[in-house]
Amino acid sequence: DAGITQSPRYKITETGRQVTLMCHQTWSHSYMFWYRQDLGHGLRLIYYSAAADITDKGEVPDGYVVSRSKTENFPLTLESATRSQTSVYFCASSVTGVAGELFFGEGSRLTVL
Amino acid sequence: TQLLEQSPQFLSIQEGENLTVYCNSSSVFSSLQWYRQEPGEGPVLLVTVVTGGEVKKLKRLTFQFGDARKDSSLHITAAQPGDTGLYLCAGPSHITGNTPLVFGKGTRLSVIA
Numbered sequence: 497d498a499g500i501t502q503s504p505r506y507k508i509t510e511t512g513r514q515v516t517l518m519c520h521q522t523w524s525h526s527y528m529f530w531y532r533q534d535l536g537h538g539l540r541l542i543y544y545s546a547a548a549d550i551t552d553k554g555e556v557p558d559g560y561v562v563s564r565s566k567t568e569n570f571p572l573t574l575e576s577a578t579r580s581q582t583s584v585y586f587c588a589s590s591v592t593g594v595a596g597e598l599f600f601g602e603g604s605r606l607t608v609l
Numbered sequence: 610t611q612l613l614e615q616s617p618q619f620l621s622i623q624e625g626e627n628l629t630v631y632c633n634s635s636s637v638f639s640s641l642q643w644y645r646q647e648p649g650e651g652p653v654l655l656v657t658v659v660t661g662g663e664v665k666k667l668k669r670l671t672f673q674f675g676d677a678r679k680d681s682s683l684h685i686t687a688a689q690p691g692d693t694g695l696y697l698c699a700g701p702s703h704i705t706g707n708t709p710l711v712f713g714k715g716t717r718l719s720v721i722a
Contacts, residue, residue, distance in 0.1 A: 500651075529709065531712075537714070538697070538712050538715055539652075539712040540712075541709050541711070544709050555711075588651070593707070594708060594709050595639075595640070595700075595701040595706055595710055597642065597657065598642075598652070598654065598699075599654075600650075600651025600652050602649070602651055603649070603650070603651055
């Protein structure tokens with residue numbers, strides 16, 4: 497039972513580069529989420545998706561783009577990375593609804609130099 | 610957006626001691642969830658409380674939802690090193706309940722053998 501897998505687990509990039517973080521789930525959960533976790537801020541929602549081709553902004557969407565062409569995949573793209581986007585990114589899914597129990601991946605640690 | 614404040618931020622105790630951590634808000638929540646996060650991993654759900662005044666037990670962990678549904682507490686009896694981690698509370702970002710979760714900043718617990 498693989499659950500949610502994120503890749504890459506670690507990434508170092510430079511300011512201005514495009515970066516895509518991948519998220520794949522094996523459960524066919526309808527809802528998927530992207531959170532970022534930073535010291536002093538906790539977990540903050542970037543984007544979420546209720547189903548394939550349905551996405552919505554969270555608390556901190558600026559500078560990020562998401563897509564969901566298939567139920568199982570929910571990639572997060574930083575179009576032009578900035579140092580403020582250095583963070584740990586968590587993908588999560590839920591079967592019970594937008595406010596339901598979240599199943600998290602192991603996270604992707606991104607450093608923008 | 611409803612906010613959740615957790616206290617204390619950090620807690621370091623000896624094995625065998627009891628402790629309580631708190632999750633407070635000025636807003637009413639339809640439900641609250643508690644997660645535990647270990648280093649290098651994503652958060653894992655411990656419990657969901659839904660009814661005001663509700664008490665749920667998970668082995669040595671006791672969760673309580675305030676009567677007014679504005680606060681929650683987590684009590685750990687006879688803490689063990691395996692309890693070490695970041696404890697997060699989360700609830701729907703809007704009082705209607707049908708919105709993504711907002712997280713508190715967490716309590717980082719260290720249990721020393």
